[in-house]
Amino acid sequence: MIALERDQSAQAEQLLGQSVQSWRRHAQLGQHAWDLCHLAQAQGELGHDAAADASRRECLYLLRAQHSVNTTSALVHIAQAALDRNDLDVARD
Secondary structure, three states: OHHHHOOOHHHHHHHHHHHHHHHHHOOOHHHHHHHHHHHHHHHHHOOOHHHHHHHHHHHHHHHHHOOOOOOHHHHHHHHHHHHHOOOHHHHHO
């Protein structure tokens, strides 16, 4: 997250990707779905659009599966990240 906040997208993508892989291996990704949202942000900033879209979709799917979680904040986060990089199509979606 620090790399992402420092606009070090490549490092953020690498580290968040490792985190997501680890959560998958331990069947814990559902509890750490936000890592996918943040990974999508890093991927989007690097122009890895297909990977970012897949990460966003999986993040929202996992968050929606947790009935106690409000997905509105995730949608706002995704839209804000898209607006930060002037990607109006993703922000609208």
